[in-house]
Structure formats: C-alpha cells, structure tokens
Amino acid sequence: MSELPYRNGSDPSARPLARHVTWHWATPQAQAVLATRDLAAILRFHRRVHGQSQAEAAAILGYDKTYISALELQKRTITDVGSLRNVADRLALPPHVLGVTDPADTDHRAMLQFGQSTVRLAEIARQSGHASEAVTELWPLVARLEARAADGHTERDVLRLLAHARLSLGTALGNVLPEEHLSTAARWTAKSLDLVSHLAEAALTSTALRMHGNELRKAGLHGAAVDRLLRASTLTPNQAGRAAVLPLLARAAGALGNAELFDRTLREAQHLLQDAEHTSLFNPVALYEIRMRGLVATGRPRTAIREVECGAPTATTTVAPQWRVIELITVGRVRMLAGDARAAADLFDAATREATVQRLPHQLQRIIRASKDTLPETSDAALLALGQIRTEMAA
Incomplete structure (x- = not known):
C-alpha cells in the first residue's frame, strides 16, 4: 500500500483535535498494546479508550470508514x-511504535536520557544547598517536555520524566521562594501529582504525594498536607519510601x-x-529538629526546652545544608x-548568614518572625538579607 485512501481525495494536514489528545497511551494497558506493534490492535485500542466509532476514527486519520x-x-x-508516519502523528504516537525510524524520535530518545541526568x-x-541552580x-x-506532551506525544517515558x-x-x-510565593511551588508539585495518576505506579504516586x-505544608495548607502525606505513607512500597515520608508527615x-x-509518626x-x-534528610539530626518544632507547635515548649538542654544527637551522615539552617532557627526559638x-541571638545570626549564602528567603522570614519583638538587631539583619535576595530575584 503506497498511498493513503484519503476521503474525497484530499490530504488533511491538521493535527488531531485537542479532545483526542489524552493520557491513554501512557497506561499499562496501552503499553502492552503498543509493544505488539500491531496496527489493528492499536486502532481498536484507540477507538475503545476514546469511545469512537470507526467513522470517527476515519475522520481523524483521513480515511474511509471501510478502510478502517x-x-x-x-x-x-x-x-x-x-x-x-502520518498514522503515528495523528494518533500522537512515537513513529518507532509502528516500525518507522524517525530522526525526530531519535532526538527525543536522546533528550530523555539527558533529561533523566538533569533531574538527578x-x-x-x-x-547540597544550591536550589537556585x-x-x-x-x-x-x-x-520542553510540556511542549512535547501538549503536541500530543504522551508516551509513558515522557510523562514519567515530566512528572519527576x-x-x-x-x-x-520551595527552597528559593519567599513565603508569599510558596503556593507556586505547591502548584508545580500538584501538576505532577495530576499527571502520575494516569501512570498507575504506586512508588511514583507515593513520591508525588510526599513531595506535594x-x-x-510550607505554603501553610497543613490539613491538605497531612492528607497527602498520609496517602503517601499507605502507598509507599518499601522501607526507604517510608523513611522518606514519615519525617515529613x-x-x-x-x-x-x-x-x-505527630507523636505516633x-x-x-x-x-x-x-x-x-x-540519608541527608532522614537521620537523627533531622528528626531532632522536627521533634523540637513539633513539640512547640503542639503546646509542649517545656519538653522542647528540656530536650534542647540535653543537646542535639550526633550526626550519622551528611546533613543537607538547608536542614542545618532550619535546625539553627528551631533551636533558637526554643x-x-x-x-x-543571648543564645537565641547567636543561633539566629548564624542561621541568617547561612540562609543568605544559600538564598533561603523562607528561612529568613522565620528568623524575622521569631526575633522581631525581642531581638531587633537580629531581625533587622535578617530583613536586610531578605531584601537583598528579593532584589536579586526581581533583577
């Protein structure tokens, strides 16, 4: 077959309508169908998940119904x-699924490998304290990944990489934005959570729920945060996943x-x-900070004071630099x-210096709130540093 039997003898060049571009090709069922490279099975699957008749599929592909x-x-x-290649384009499939070697598809595969390295x-x-980088x-x-998805190419590997x-x-x-803009960070993680719901992978869904x-929480939506983190804890498939979610919960x-x-978790x-x-986020030092802050937040400051007097635990691994800043502020509050x-001022001053170097406006705002009524010089220093970061962000 060398020519397509287009309806009315015309070559329809328009891309598929947006309503036909869905996530269905990313599902495990679709992957099994695509792995066969059987055009008949692929067409039947496409019609089934879209609820299309053969006539409607023919309209998309530019064929007669009888040919479909x-x-x-x-x-x-x-x-x-x-x-x-035309069929692949109109069904939003990578050409190699239908046995076509396409330079664009080769470039896409290289982009996926590069993208995975970029995320890591x-x-x-x-x-390591370089969130802005x-x-x-x-x-x-x-x-680039969103543009490809919007263009109708929703291969599973693209969506998985886009989610990560x-x-x-x-x-x-969430590290580099000030408090008033932290909802932006939450919106990006929410977009990922919406995407992974189509992939049906428990580990990835748990990760997305945990990070979102x-x-x-950082955006102040504590009830919603607990809900997502509880769901993440039920989905995590292994001990490492549980170790990642419990401190955040x-x-x-x-x-x-x-x-x-709080106590049970x-x-x-x-x-x-x-x-x-x-890990850099799951270790005795990180849990110590979480305990101190949680005790204060749940109305038990005296317990927190007694435990701070006993001193912090010994580090068992390299602690993420931002966690060191967080700990300084929390212990300073206690x-x-x-x-x-005096001890609080020393801790806040050290945290201010580190937060400035690491460009952590949210942590500077925590220092300002904790010190503004009793340590005006400390508060002013943190406010000055925050202003410098805001100026750099606006440039």
Whole structure:
C-alpha cells in the first residue's frame, strides 16, 4: 500500500483535535498494546479508550470508514513509511511504535536520557544547598517536555520524566521562594501529582504525594498536607519510601497541631532509624529538629526546652545544608522560650548568614518572625538579607 485512501481525495494536514489528545497511551494497558506493534490492535485500542466509532476514527486519520474496518480486521495493511508516519502523528504516537525510524524520535530518545541526568543532578544540587541552580537547570527541561506532551506525544517515558521534573522543580522552588510565593511551588508539585495518576505506579504516586504534601505544608495548607502525606505513607512500597515520608508527615502533623499523629509518626520514624539507611534528610539530626518544632507547635515548649538542654544527637551522615539552617532557627526559638536571648541571638545570626549564602528567603522570614519583638538587631539583619535576595530575584 503506497498511498493513503484519503476521503474525497484530499490530504488533511491538521493535527488531531485537542479532545483526542489524552493520557491513554501512557497506561499499562496501552503499553502492552503498543509493544505488539500491531496496527489493528492499536486502532481498536484507540477507538475503545476514546469511545469512537470507526467513522470517527476515519475522520481523524483521513480515511474511509471501510478502510478502517479493513485495517482492524487485518484485511488491509500499511507498509510505506510516509503513511505509517502520518498514522503515528495523528494518533500522537512515537513513529518507532509502528516500525518507522524517525530522526525526530531519535532526538527525543536522546533528550530523555539527558533529561533523566538533569533531574538527578538538580536533586543533588538542591540537597547540597544550591536550589537556585537546580531551578535554572530544570526550567528548560520542563518547558520542553510540556511542549512535547501538549503536541500530543504522551508516551509513558515522557510523562514519567515530566512528572519527576515537575516534582524536582516544585521542590527547588520551595527552597528559593519567599513565603508569599510558596503556593507556586505547591502548584508545580500538584501538576505532577495530576499527571502520575494516569501512570498507575504506586512508588511514583507515593513520591508525588510526599513531595506535594511537603510543599503544601510550607505554603501553610497543613490539613491538605497531612492528607497527602498520609496517602503517601499507605502507598509507599518499601522501607526507604517510608523513611522518606514519615519525617515529613510528622512535620505536617505538628504544624497542624495534631499531637497524637505527630507523636505516633515520630516514634515510628525513630524506630526506623535502627534499620533504614540514613540519608541527608532522614537521620537523627533531622528528626531532632522536627521533634523540637513539633513539640512547640503542639503546646509542649517545656519538653522542647528540656530536650534542647540535653543537646542535639550526633550526626550519622551528611546533613543537607538547608536542614542545618532550619535546625539553627528551631533551636533558637526554643532558646527564646527558655528565656536565653543571648543564645537565641547567636543561633539566629548564624542561621541568617547561612540562609543568605544559600538564598533561603523562607528561612529568613522565620528568623524575622521569631526575633522581631525581642531581638531587633537580629531581625533587622535578617530583613536586610531578605531584601537583598528579593532584589536579586526581581533583577
């Protein structure tokens, strides 16, 4: 078959309508169909998930209804490259699925490999205290992937990479944005969560819920944060996933003022320290900070004061730089509650210096709130640093 039997002899060049561009090709069922490279099966699947008749599918492809029927019954076939590429384009499929080698598809595969490396390196940069650099690297990748998805190419590997890139971007933005803009970070992680719902992968869904829940907490939406993090904890498939979600759930429960959930979650996290691998975010030092902040938030400042007097635990692994800033501020707040203004000022000043270097406006805002009534010089220094960061962001 060398020529397409277009209806009325015309070559319709318009791309598929937006209503036909869905996530269905990313589902596990679709992947099984696509793996066969059987055009008949692919056409039948396409019609089924879209609820289309053969006539409607014919209209999209520019064929007669009878030709669609013949293709599905395998009475006719398409072998020429141009025709197969047209079918792939109109069904929003990568050409290789239909056996067509396409330079654009080859470029796409290279982009996927590059994109995976970009996301990994961005995560390393963020956890090393360079969140702004992570944002710079992730913006163009997310834009390119979203453009491809919007163009109708919703292959599963594209969507999975886009989900990870959106999560990483949202989390990095959650580090570098001031409090009044933290909802932007939560929106990016929410976009990823909406996407992964179509992929039906428990581990990825748990990761998206966990990261989105933490950004919701930072944006002040504590009830929603607890909801997402509880769901993440039920979906996580292994010990490492649970170790990642429990500290964040404890944080959100404390911020919500739910002492019972906070205590229960933190106990489990502390117990898990004995068996799970320690990471830059799951370790005794991080859990110590979470406990201090949660005790204060749930109305138990005296307990927090007693535990601060006992000192912080010994680090068992490298702690993410931003967590060091967070700990300094939290312990400083507890020192303030204990009436030790001098020690609090020293802790806040150290946190201000580190937050300025790492460009962490949200943490500077925490310092300003904690010190403005009793430590005006400390508050003014943090306010000045925050102003400098705002100016740089606006440039």
